[in-house]
Amino acid sequence: MSEVVTASFSAYGTLPVSVAGDPDLLSDLVRLWAPFVSDPVGTEPPVPVADLAQASAEVNRTLVARAPFPAVHAGVVAVDAGAIALPAVSGAGKSTLTSALCLQGARYLSDEALVLDDSDDGPPQALPYPKPVALSPWSAAAVGLGSSPSLAGDLIEDGSRELLFGPERFGEVAPAVAVAHLLLPGPVRGTPRLEPVHRIQGLAALVRLSFNHYVDPRRFLLAAAGVVTGAEVWRLQVGEPQETARLVLDTLG
Amino acid sequence: MRLERVSALLTEVEVDGEIAIYHPLTDQVVLLNASASAIWRLTAADGATVDGLVPLVAEAFGIDLDEARRGVEAGVEVLVDEQLLIRVDPA
Numbered sequence: 144m145s146e147v148v149t150a151s152f153s154a155y156g157t158l159p160v161s162v163a164g165d166p167d168l169l170s171d172l173v174r175l176w177a178p179f180v181s182d183p184v185g186t187e188p189p190v191p192v193a194d195l196a197q198a199s200a201e202v203n204r205t206l207v208a209r210a211p212f213p214a215v216h217a218g219v220v221a222v223d224a225g226a227i228a229l230p231a232v233s234g235a236g237k238s239t240l241t242s243a244l245c246l247q248g249a250r251y252l253s254d255e256a257l258v259l260d261d262s263d264d265g266p267p268q269a270l271p272y273p274k275p276v277a278l279s280p281w282s283a284a285a286v287g288l289g290s291s292p293s294l295a296g297d298l299i300e301d302g303s304r305e306l307l308f309g310p311e312r313f314g315e316v317a318p319a320v321a322v323a324h325l326l327l328p329g330p331v332r333g334t335p336r337l338e339p340v341h342r343i344q345g346l347a348a349l350v351r352l353s354f355n356h357y358v359d360p361r362r363f364l365l366a367a368a369g370v371v372t373g374a375e376v377w378r379l380q381v382g383e384p385q386e387t388a389r390l391v392l393d394t395l396g
Numbered sequence: 397m398r399l400e401r402v403s404a405l406l407t408e409v410e411v412d413g414e415i416a417i418y419h420p421l422t423d424q425v426v427l428l429n430a431s432a433s434a435i436w437r438l439t440a441a442d443g444a445t446v447d448g449l450v451p452l453v454a455e456a457f458g459i460d461l462d463e464a465r466r467g468v469e470a471g472v473e474v475l476v477d478e479q480l481l482i483r484v485d486p487a
Contacts, residue, residue, distance in 0.1 A: 343414040343427055350416075350425045360418045361407040364425060368409035368416070 203274060207256045207354045212270065213366040214354040217257035219269050220249035222396040225323030226269040228257045228370075229379070230352045235328055236381060239282040242313060243388035246286055249396065250317035251310055256354065260319060261366040266373040268319040273310035280306060285384045288312065322370045324395050325349075326379040335382035335390045345376035397483040399444045399472060406480065417480060426478045431457075435471035439481060446472060 207214045217230040218241035227249065231237050238254040245251045253272035261267040283289060283306050310316055325345040326337070349367040350356060356363035377395075381387050407418040415433040417426045428436055434456060438449050446468055454464035475481040 341414065342411045343416065346409075346411055346416055347425075347427050356425075357423065360420065360423065360425070364407050364409055364416060364418045368411055371411055 203255055204354070207258065207272075210256075210258055210355070213259045213261060213267070213356065213363045215257040215259075215349050215367075216255070216352040216354060218254050219252035219257050219272075220244045221252055221269075221317035221320050222249050222323070222392065224395065225374075226252060226257075226317070226320045227324045227326060227391065227395060228269065228322050228374075229326045229328055230257065230348045231328045232352065236282075236331070236384070237328075238276050238278055239286060239384050240328070240381065240387060240391075242276055242278060242282070242288065242308070243286040243384040244391060245313035246288070247385070247388045247392055249388075249392060250315050251313040252317050252320075257322070257349075259366045259370065261362065261369065266321040267366045267369045269322055270319050271316050273313075273316045275310065276308045276313070278306055278308060282384070283308070286388075287385065322374045325371060325374045325376045326391065327377065328379045328381050331381045333382055334380070335387040336380040337390060337394055338378045338380075340376050340378045342371040342374075342376050344378075345371040345374065397445065398486055399439050399446070399449075399481050400484050401439060402479055402482055419479060422479055424478070426480060428474075431467055432471045432474055435468060436475060436480070439475070 215228075215230050216232065216237075217228045218237035219226055219228045220241055221227070227244070229237055229240060241251070241254040251271075251273055252269055253274065254276045255274055256272050258270040258272050259267035260270050278286070278288065288306075288308060325348070327340065327344065327348050346367050349370065350364070353363060353367075375395075379387070379391070382390075403419070403421065405420050407420075409416050410433070413430055413433060415428045415436055417428070417436075418424075419426065434453065435449060438444060438452055446465070449468045449472075450461055450465045453459075453468050454461050457464070457467075459467070472481060476483065
């Protein structure tokens with residue numbers, strides 16, 4: 144369990160969020176992790192990994208929302224041309240497709256957040272945020288990871304619903320890079336397909352799926368516009384994960 | 397009726413000819429299609445009116461005046477509903 148916490152905070156450490164200087168944030172984190180790390184007698188009972196994954200997701204949301212950069216709910220990988228971002232809501236298959244892309248050669252940035260460093264002139268850079276990836280057993284099998292998670296494997300009980308995989312399972316983590324392609328996932332339709340769409344639709348998706356636009360809406364809008372101006376925007380009809388990843392990499396990689 | 401933009405505090409970005417506007421009072425981002433974006437640009441001028449915009453839109457889009465009027469009236473309605481424009485009675 145401590146392995147999961149350590150791996151999670153290692154990923155969060157890539158975001159310059161100051162826990163020490165923010166008592167409210169610290170309090171939130173303690174509350175979220177408490178059921179999993181308080182173990183005064185040293186006898187950790189088995190914890191359903193789904194609960195752990197949920198706590199990890201809540202910690203993630205708490206921290207990303209406080210990152211000092213615009214952040215959007217998205218999976219992100221990197222190819223030679225730059226980052227490929229997949230903005231989508233929870234449950235849309237971001238983690239599955241991000242995993243499939245990485246296992247076919249893309250480099251991992253995040254399965255959860257497109258964090259945009261807009262501190263310099265030029266296009267905003269997608270920062271690495273390589274948190275552990277939570278996949279259902281079906282998703283893990285579909286992308287070829289099998290059912291042996293690299294984290295929390297001993298915490299699984301009663302056929303739990305999610306498996307946690309550390310970022311090392313997806314190869315090299317990419318450095319910060321500008322977004323080259325924005326993919327707007329559509330519903331699963333069987334045969335994967337990519338169609339170019341107007342950039343303004345990409346801007347709409349980034350705004351709709353932002354974690355923290357309310358902090359500085361003007362800054363967020365300018366950063367989002369910087370992303371879509373420098374990127375190609377596509378509608379992705381999602382099919383079987385590995386087939387979809389092949390299409391994306393053959394077309395954009 | 398004169399058309400006036402509601403606030404100088406709006407944040408506006410343009411992507412491929414289409415405009416997105418953040419409105420600080422409603423805390424909303426409004427995305428305008430190409431036609432609404434054209435109308436929005438024309439309202440930047442002082443003293444803009446529907447009657448004044450119609451020939452400009454007709455010329456810009458190569459359409460007749462009746463069609464342009466329908467488009468301008470619909471576009472202005474959207475911009476007023478989104479609280480980006482207000483109609484000001486000159487009296």
